[in-house]
Amino acid sequence: AQSVTQLGSHVSVSEGALVLLRCNYSSSVPPYLFWYVQYPNQGLQLLLKYTSAATLVKGINGFEAEFKKSETSFHLTKPSAHMSDAAEYFCAVSDGGGNKLTFGTGTQLKVEL
Amino acid sequence: GAVVSQHPSWVICKSGTSVKIECRSLDFQATTMFWYRQFPKQSLMLMATSNEGSKATYEQGVEKDKFLINHASLTLSTLTVTSAHPEDSSFYICSARDTGSQPQHFGDGTRLSIL
Numbered sequence: 001a002q003s004v005t006q007l008g009s010h011v012s013v014s015e016g017a018l019v020l021l022r023c024n025y026s027s028s029v030p031p032y033l034f035w036y037v038q039y040p041n042q043g044l045q046l047l048l049k050y051t052s053a054a055t056l057v058k059g060i061n062g063f064e065a066e067f068k069k070s071e072t073s074f075h076l077t078k079p080s081a082h083m084s085d086a087a088e089y090f091c092a093v094s095d096g097g098g099n100k101l102t103f104g105t106g107t108q109l110k111v112e113l
Numbered sequence: 114g115a116v117v118s119q120h121p122s123w124v125i126c127k128s129g130t131s132v133k134i135e136c137r138s139l140d141f142q143a144t145t146m147f148w149y150r151q152f153p154k155q156s157l158m159l160m161a162t163s164n165e166g167s168k169a170t171y172e173q174g175v176e177k178d179k180f181l182i183n184h185a186s187l188t189l190s191t192l193t194v195t196s197a198h199p200e201d202s203s204f205y206i207c208s209a210r211d212t213g214s215q216p217q218h219f220g221d222g223t224r225l226s227i228l
Contacts, residue, residue, distance in 0.1 A: 034216060036219075041122075041204075041221075041222065041224065042221050042222060043117070043119070043206050043208075043219035043220045043221040043222045044157075044206070044208075044219040045219070046216055046217075046218070049216055090156065090157070100147070100159060100162060101147075101157075101159070101217060102159075103156045103157045104156060105155070105156045106155075106156050
């Protein structure tokens, strides 16, 4: 069985500040890990994915995430927050790139002036 | 590339009616499509997985007679909520993937409100 834990259901940062959204996973097989962003009343957009290649993954909109097996973590970061980054972020795990996804409970990111 | 279109985006209907939601892959062949349900302020819960030309695989606790899924072609899957009731009101999202290890691409969701 696989699971994902996202610490912090709400994160608030100032515009220009570092964004750090936490994700820890549990998996009995080598995991595939994903970060998705969801804007109100919309579907999910893929930010980035880890598929057992480089442990530091760069995604769209300046986001990146680092896979740390020893910590079973896949935290999402962005050096400088922008107002347009305000959204809900979901971490997800699967046992294959396109297989069934198990989502975390999400983190609502708020960006303040 | 990898665009998934979902229709309608919003539907309001009376209790007891059936509602059909379409999910289309516009620029790729989706051998597998997934249907999710999302309650307000909560995560996505997988309802079922459908492969083109075969019966959908439903997650535990999902009523297959209530939520009918058809995946008749490589670009279209439909979810029909039969005899809908207010407790079926939710945000329904589909996703689709090509073969191999390609990630899932999501539609924009359908907001279903049953009065």
